[in-house]
Amino acid sequence: MTDLAAVKAALKTQAVETPSWAYGNSGTRFKVFARPGVPRTAYEKVDDAARVHALTGAAPSVALHIPWDRVDDWGALAKHADERGVRLGTVNSNTFQDDDYRLGSVCHPDAAVRSKAVRHLLECVDIMDATGSRDLKLWFADGTNYPGQDDIRARQDRLAQALTEVYARLGDGQRLLLEYKLFEPAFYTTDVPDWGTAYAHCLRLGPKARVVVDTGHHAPGTNIEFIVATLLREDRLGGFDFNSRFYADDDLMAGAADPFQLFRIMYEVVRGGGLCADVAFMLDQCHNIEGKIPAVIRSVMNVQEATAKALLVDRAALSAAQSAGEVLDANAVLMDAYDTDVRPLLREVREERGLDPDPLGAYRRSGWQQRIETERVGGEQAGWGA
Ligand code: PSV
Numbered sequence: 001m002t003d004l005a006a007v008k009a010a011l012k013t014q015a016v017e018t019p020s021w022a023y024g025n026s027g028t029r030f031k032v033f034a035r036p037g038v039p040r041t042a043y044e045k046v047d048d049a050a051r052v053h054a055l056t057g058a059a060p061s062v063a064l065h066i067p068w069d070r071v072d073d074w075g076a077l078a079k080h081a082d083e084r085g086v087r088l089g090t091v092n093s094n095t096f097q098d099d100d101y102r103l104g105s106v107c108h109p110d111a112a113v114r115s116k117a118v119r120h121l122l123e124c125v126d127i128m129d130a131t132g133s134r135d136l137k138l139w140f141a142d143g144t145n146y147p148g149q150d151d152i153r154a155r156q157d158r159l160a161q162a163l164t165e166v167y168a169r170l171g172d173g174q175r176l177l178l179e180y181k182l183f184e185p186a187f188y189t190t191d192v193p194d195w196g197t198a199y200a201h202c203l204r205l206g207p208k209a210r211v212v213v214d215t216g217h218h219a220p221g222t223n224i225e226f227i228v229a230t231l232l233r234e235d236r237l238g239g240f241d242f243n244s245r246f247y248a249d250d251d252l253m254a255g256a257a258d259p260f261q262l263f264r265i266m267y268e269v270v271r272g273g274g275l276c277a278d279v280a281f282m283l284d285q286c287h288n289i290e291g292k293i294p295a296v297i298r299s300v301m302n303v304q305e306a307t308a309k310a311l312l313v314d315r316a317a318l319s320a321a322q323s324a325g326e327v328l329d330a331n332a333v334l335m336d337a338y339d340t341d342v343r344p345l346l347r348e349v350r351e352e353r354g355l356d357p358d359p360l361g362a363y364r365r366s367g368w369q370q371r372i373e374t375e376r377v378g379g380e381q382a383g384w385g386a
């Protein structure tokens, strides 16, 4: 039997950070489609993130990407967020959009380029000081395209050196989250291609360094929940970049492609004690063809649904079946939770918090979309990389 009051309490405290770039225009290398009402500034991205939080009650912070969200006055942006009921969250570095980084950033063969990349990472920590952000999320596009192009091991040494410098700059309570990705943009070697490499670097750095699992960054068929279980067991899971993929790093809405996988991941989170502030639950998505704010709301709801199902797993029954070697019974316990329609439960949870039980309907009725389409004319729309 599961304790429904405890399930509800856990759902009420769940927080999913939304990414500033999800609110801007995005696309593929073939085309970026402009949409009416898209934010033109970091302030307007925060406004949209605040809408998502107001309607879901579950998205209290917004992740920044530097330099996309650079402003002159970080205190003013933080105040703007605070006045709208949200806060500035994880700072994401960007060492992948400068001509100097053709052969990499912190792993580049030229020490001058490596220094430039490290300066950027240190600036990101300065920004965290100003915004009050806890986490610095590092993802490196570094790698090679051809065998022999560069020395694989030397690149690891350069990476370790850069990470050490950044780690030393972290203040009390600040963390370095290292994100891995199988491939892209590099096609032969990637310098942080998997959780093992990320974990090895974090281990050497110290306890403030943790691994980020972006659900779109694995080979097809990878058992992501196993990685999650292992990292939690080692106390090195820093957080998630949730999104869905059918093929590679598709960045579609979390829970859209494979809700069962998201449930399995969330079950390991619950099982491993990861449903807590130590694990940052973030979205990392781009909405190329769908409405951006509703897509973010839908994604937050999908994470909530997967979490609710994970919390509903009858752990005592599961453990009894597992110990008895009752394979089918154990599987049935898990599937019973997955097959539960948790939407009525989540509607109840929202109502108990004074929220509209239907966040998407509430968004449509709120007039926010019409308002931003009317007001946000002129200026330059924000976009992935803009
Ligand atoms: C890289 O593909 C990545 O997942 C990293 O988190 C980046 O910072 C983000 O996407 C940019 O969208």
Ligand code: MN
Pocket (backbone or CB within 6 Å): 139, 179, 214, 241, 284
């Ligand atoms: Mn990511």
